[in-house]
Amino acid sequence: EAGVTQSPTHLIKTRGQQATLRCSPISGHTSVYWYQQALGLGLQFLLWYDEGEERNRGNFPPRFSGRQFPNYSSELNVNALELEDSALYLCASSLGQGMVYEQYFGPGTRLTVT
């Protein structure tokens, strides 16, 4: 069974640009979560999508947004990039709906903003 996949592996953008990151969950999983792992800040919850809707978001500004498609894949958009957005962005999926269930993570997209 294929795990969670993410693309691209690496992304380099300049300040002010937009970045789009993609995630495909494990087959059968409907919930998708996004996390930011910045150096020194640990893992921070960004967004939770389930059945095509945004269910919850962490303490991030509105320029972090995303969506979930009918096939449950998801994309994360970061607008007006700032230098501090440089981080590893991890996507996860779960069989159960919600963060009380175990999550299965993808390899991440490393975003570098210059």
Add this chain to the structure above:
Amino acid sequence: AQKVTQAQTEISVVEKEDVTLDCVYETRDTTYYLFWYKQPPSGELVFLIRRNSFDEQNEISGRYSWNFQKSTSSFNFTITASQVVDSAVYFCALSEAVNRDDKIIFGKGTRLHILP
């Protein structure tokens, strides 16, 4: 408010030694879930264990064991007879479902070095 503290930022032990990773949490909820995840150098977090607040039984899985103590709000993780492949960053996490407004918070992680 939720809080997860992993006081050990970095630990180094020699292979075959036992090592315990500490996790202390804070929550006002009576129903919550605790997790441990492993992040090897490849970057992909790997789920290790999930425990709900009503189940205080300790768990053993091979060389891994977990000690959940509500009285001290701790959920510690022990690796017995450590191996080089255990080298990774280990995260403890706390999740609550408050009126379906799920929240999760991760500790800052403990970087474990197993020296050959």
